[in-house]
Amino acid sequence: MAEVDMHDDRLLPPEPSVRAVARDLYSQVKGLPLLCPHGHVDPSLLADDEPFPDPAWLFIIPDHYVHRMLHSARIPHEELGLVEVDGTQRETDSRRVWKRLCENWHLFRATPSKIWLEMELAEVFGITTRLSADTADQVYDQLLERLTQPEYRPRALFERFNIEVLATTDDATDPLEAHQRIRDDAWTGTVIPTYRPDKVLDPDQPTFQPSLRLLAEVTGEDTMSYPGYLAALRQRREHFRRMGATATDHGHPSAYTVELSDTDAEKLFRRVTEGQHDAGDAEQFRGHMLMQMAQMSLEDGLVMQLHPGSVRNHDPHLLARYGLDKGADIPGPTDYVNNLKPLLNRYGNEPDFTFVAFTLDEAAYSRELAPLAGYYPAMQLGPAWWFYDSPHGIRRYRELVTETAGFYNTAGFNDDTRAFASIPVRHDVARRIDCGYLAQLVVEHRMAEDEAHEVAYALAYGRAKEVYRL
Amino acid sequence: MAEVDMHDDRLLPPEPSVRAVARDLYSQVKGLPLLCPHGHVDPSLLADDEPFPDPAWLFIIPDHYVHRMLHSARIPHEELGLVEVDGTQRETDSRRVWKRLCENWHLFRATPSKIWLEMELAEVFGITTRLSADTADQVYDQLLERLTQPEYRPRALFERFNIEVLATTDDATDPLEAHQRIRDDAWTGTVIPTYRPDKVLDPDQPTFQPSLRLLAEVTGEDTMSYPGYLAALRQRREHFRRMGATATDHGHPSAYTVELSDTDAEKLFRRVTEGQHDAGDAEQFRGHMLMQMAQMSLEDGLVMQLHPGSVRNHDPHLLARYGLDKGADIPGPTDYVNNLKPLLNRYGNEPDFTFVAFTLDEAAYSRELAPLAGYYPAMQLGPAWWFYDSPHGIRRYRELVTETAGFYNTAGFNDDTRAFASIPVRHDVARRIDCGYLAQLVVEHRMAEDEAHEVAYALAYGRAKEVYRL
C-alpha cells in the first residue's frame, strides 16, 4: 500500500546549497508558537470541546477548497454531503462522502489542499497511507477511531498545536456567547473575536435591514438614525475590544473609499436604510463606512483589515441551494491606487493606526500594494490570501512584494481557515516556503545567514505579534 | 561550422536531481501519439499531398511569428516574400528570403521560434548546421533537396509525426471539400474540421454580410430571418459533426456573453443584419450568439472553444497591404469573471457541456481562469496560447493555474499552428516543460513519482483525448 512521502525537506527548494540553508532556517522556526490573527474557526468548537463527528465533517463538507474541486470534476454537491439551505442533506452517509474524495484524490495533485490534508493526516493523525478508492475505508476507520479519543478533541489539539492566540471572525451583532463561555471556563487557551461588520455596512447584502434591527436590539441604539447607527457600531467595537479583539475585518467587493461631508453621509444613510439607493449609493456607503471604521480604529486601537476583490456567489444556483461560501467566489481586478487614496490620505500617516490590506489580484502586488505599503506608515500587507495561500502563491508574493516593501511592511502569516485541524500544517507550509525564499537570498549573497534567521523569525511569529498587537 | 546543440536534456531544469526526474518522466511521454485538437493547418495540404515548395514557403512566408520579428528589426515585409492582398509578391526569390532570415537569426535568440525551427531542422530534416549568413545557401540547398523526396510530403510526415488526430479550423460556410477528399481517399490519417463561425457571428467583420449570403447558399436557409439564421448555423454544425468535428471555436474581441430575450435577440439581429447597429450592438450580438453556441453545443455535443482578447490588426497599413493574421494582433486586458458569468450561470453546471477558455492576458490565469475552471464542471482551461506557447510561458501557466485548478481542469496541449512541419516539435517543447514542472514537484516532495508519471501522460495525451472527445 502506497505511503505518502512526508520527507523532512518537503517544499524546500531542490538546489542543495539553497536547501541546506533553508533547512537550517526552518529548523529554527518550525517549533515557534502559532499566532492566528485572522481565521474563521467557530468559537463554539472550543467552547463546547465536543469530539469532531467524522472525516467527512472534518475534511470535506465544510471545506469549500475541497468540494469545489470535486464539483468541478462533475461530482455533484449532493453526493458530497452538503446541506441545503432548507436543511436537506441528500447524502448522509459520511463514509460514502469520504470515499468520493479518496477515489478522486488525483484531482488535487499540486494543490495546497493535497499538501494540507496529507500533512494533517500524517502529523495530526499519524496516518501516512495514500488516499485512494482502495484505502478509503481503512483510513476512514482509523480516523473515526482517533476522533473518539480525548487527545483529538478541539482543546487538546489547540494545545498540541501550540496555538498562542486564535482570532475568530464574528458579526458585529454577534453576542459573543461562545467567547464568553471560553473566558468563563478554567481552560487557558486564548481565543479572541474579530469585529466584522459587513452585514451592517453593506446595503447590497439581503440581510442588511434585519441586521440593522439586530444591531439596534443588541445595543439599545436607534440604528435607523445616523448618529445612533454610528454609536451602535462604536458600542459593539468596544464590546469586542473588551472581549479581547485586537482587530476588525472588512470584506468588500472593492477597495473603494470616499470622503463625504456629514450632511451627504447622513442623506446617503437615509437612502440606504430606506432602501431608496442604487448600486452607486451602495458603493458610496461602503466606501464612506470604511473611512468611519478607520476613524474608529484610530480612536480605539483596533487594527483594520480589508479583504476586497472577490465576486461573491458567482453561481446563483449554488447560492440558492447551498448558501454562501461554497466555493463559487471568483476574484476580479482590484484597484488600490485610486480606491485607497482617500483613506490613506486621511489616515495613512497616523502613528497609531494600522491598516492591513489583502488582495486576490496578484497583478496589484508589485504595481500597487508594495509601493503603497512601502510608503504609508499605517499600511501593512496581509499575506498571500485564499487561492494564493499555496507554495507557489506564497513564493510569488515574496518575490513580487519584498524588493519594494521589504519584509517589515508585511503582516506575517494568516491561516484564514475554518478548518481547525489544518491550522498547524498551513503555518508549516508558509514557514517552509518563506525559509526557501530567504535561503535563496542567502546563497545569492543578498543577505547574511544571521539576517535571514531574524527575518524567518519575524515572518513566522514576530510580524503577526507586532502588527496585530497580540 | 557551428552546430546547433540538440542535447537530449534541452529545456529540462538545470538542477541535477530535478533534471533526473524530468528526464525519466519525459522518456515515458516523448513517444506518445500526437493529439492536435486545435490548429490551423490547411486541410488541402493533406488532401493534395503535394511536396512543400521551398524553405521560404515552409518556414517564413506563412509564419507570422517569424516575419513579425524580422519586420520589428526594420526588415520590410516586401523583402520577406509576403504576398500583398492584390497578389503582388515583391520578392519572389525564396533563396533570398531564406537568407534574410539566416543573416538575422540572432534576433530569435530565446524565442520559441528559434527552438521550434532548430528542432525542426534537426529532427524532421536532419540538419544541425547553425543558421547564419554563411550557412544560408548550404542549408537552403539541403532543405530543397529533402523537400523533393517522398518522405517529406505532408502525408508521410503526418505518419512519421505519429499524429493520431489533426483538427483544422474552418469557416462555418466552408464546404469542407478538402476534408471530403481525405475521407474519400484510401489514406487513413484522421483529419477533422472545427466549426469556426466568427465571420457569420461578428457584425464588425467587413465580410459579415457576404458571409451571411454564403451561409444562405450552402444551407438553403433564409439567413436574413433570425430563425432561418439559427437553423443555418445548426445545419452547418451538423454537417461538421458528420465530417468528424468534435469542437467549435470562437475568436472574439472579448469574452462577453449576455442573456437576451427572444424578442430582444430578434430585434438585435435585425439591426445588425440591416447594418443599423452601433459598436454596443455588435458586442451584444456576439455575446448573445456565444450563448446560442453554448446551447447548440449542449444539444449536439460539440466542445466549445473561446479564444478572446486579441486586438486584431493593430497596424492598419499591414492589414490594407497584406491582409489578416500577419503578426500585428496585440493582446489586451480580458475580463472573464463578469463576461463569462451569463454563459457559466446557464451552462456551466451542465453535465454534457464542455467549454474550453483560452487567454492572452496572463494576469487572468490565477485571478479568474483557474478559479472559474476550478469550480464550474463544464469549464476547462486551454493551454498557454500564442505568445505564451513557449518554455517560460508554459511554465508560468502551470505555476499560476495548477494550485487552484489542478491538472484535471486543463485541456492538454494544442499546437495551434498553421506550420505543419512544426507540429511535433511544439508538442515536444510542451512535454519537456511540463515534465520539468512535475519533476520539481516530485523533488519538493509534493507528489510521488508514480503520480507524476500519470500526470505527465495526462498532460501529453489523456487530457486532450478526454476533453475534446477524440
Added chain:
Amino acid sequence: MAEVDMHDDRLLPPEPSVRAVARDLYSQVKGLPLLCPHGHVDPSLLADDEPFPDPAWLFIIPDHYVHRMLHSARIPHEELGLVEVDGTQRETDSRRVWKRLCENWHLFRATPSKIWLEMELAEVFGITTRLSADTADQVYDQLLERLTQPEYRPRALFERFNIEVLATTDDATDPLEAHQRIRDDAWTGTVIPTYRPDKVLDPDQPTFQPSLRLLAEVTGEDTMSYPGYLAALRQRREHFRRMGATATDHGHPSAYTVELSDTDAEKLFRRVTEGQHDAGDAEQFRGHMLMQMAQMSLEDGLVMQLHPGSVRNHDPHLLARYGLDKGADIPGPTDYVNNLKPLLNRYGNEPDFTFVAFTLDEAAYSRELAPLAGYYPAMQLGPAWWFYDSPHGIRRYRELVTETAGFYNTAGFNDDTRAFASIPVRHDVARRIDCGYLAQLVVEHRMAEDEAHEVAYALAYGRAKEVYRL
C-alpha cells in the same frame, strides 16, 4: 564587527552549472564602459566638481527609495533631514540622519537599496562594515574622510566609473548652463542633456502657464499662439541637439496618444492655454502633443522615450510639505495596446524613428509591450523601471519580455538615478542578473555559449549604444 559579504558570485543563480556559465558571461561584461542614456544626475555636479557634502546628503536626503522606506516604518521625514518647500530643514545634523538609517538597516533587507548601498560602500568607498546603530558613527567618519579626498570628487568618480556617456534630464526651458560649462571646460567627460518638455506639455501641472511664459522668454516665440508654441518647442529641441542630446523623455500619467486635425488641435490649445479646459481636454492635449513629439523626432532624429503610468504625489501632505519626487508616486494599470495605437500607426513603421516605452505595470510586459515591440520597427522596450530595477524585477522583465520580443527589441540598461555614486553598482546588478538569465538558457540548451556572450555584450553595452544613437 560583522562584515558585508561582497562575494564575487553575488546575485548569480545558485545552481552550480548555471552559476559557472553566468560567472563566465559576467566576467566578459563587468568591465565594459557604462552607457547612461537616461538618468537624473544634476549636471552642475559635474560642472562644479565640488566634493559631496556628507553621507546623509549623499545617500539619504535626495534618495526617495531610502527615505520612503524609513517613512513607512514610522520614522518621520523631518528626522531624516528632508528640506521643506519653504526651505526649512528640521534635522540639520547629518550624522543623526545617517544614524537613523543605520539603526533601521534591517528594513532594507532584500531591497535593491540595500544591494546598491552595500556595493557602493564596498566598491566605491572600500567600506565593508555592516551598517547598524553600533557602526553608524565609525562608517560616517570613514565616509566623511573619503569625501574630502580629490579621488571622491564627481569628475574623478566619473572617470573611475568608466562612464562613456551620461545623459541628464532637463526641462525644455532649461538654459543648459551647466552643460555649457562642462563643454567649455577642458574636462573630457561626455555629459549630454535630454529634452524633457512635460512642464510645457501638461496643462494639469500647476506650473504650466509660467512654464509657457518661460518658454517664450528663452525662445523669443509667442508661446500663446499654437504655431509659436510649436516653433518654440522645435527651437529648444534643436538647441538640445546641438548640446549633444540624442533623446527626449516624456513622463505622462498615461500612454494616451491621439490624432487631431490642425483645427481641433488649435482650438484645444486655446482652451488649455486660457485655462478653459477640463480633465478630458488635458489628456487630449497631452495625447496630441506626444504625436507632435513623434513627428519632431522623425524630423530631428531625437529618440523619443515615454515613462507613463505613475500616479504622482499620492500623498498630498507630502507634496505640500516637501514637494515633488519624495517617494509617494504609486503605479497604476497602464493601457498600451489602445493608447499607443495612434502613435504607432502613424510613426511605428518609420525607418528613422525610435520610440522607447517603459512601464510600471508588469502585467503589460508580456501582454502588450513585448508584442508591440516585437512587431513595430520603431518601438523598443526600455529596461525594468523604478520599483522593478531590482534582481527579481529585472529577471521577471527578461522572462516576460524575451520570448516574444527577443533581446534586440530592448534598449539595454538605464540606471535612471539621481544618485551619482550609485551608477556603477546599478549597472553591475543588471549585468549580473542578465548573465544569470542567459546562463540558464545556455544550461537548458536554448542557446550556445558564444551566442550568450554576444547577447550579454548587447544587453550591457551594445543595445544602449545603438538604440540611443550614442
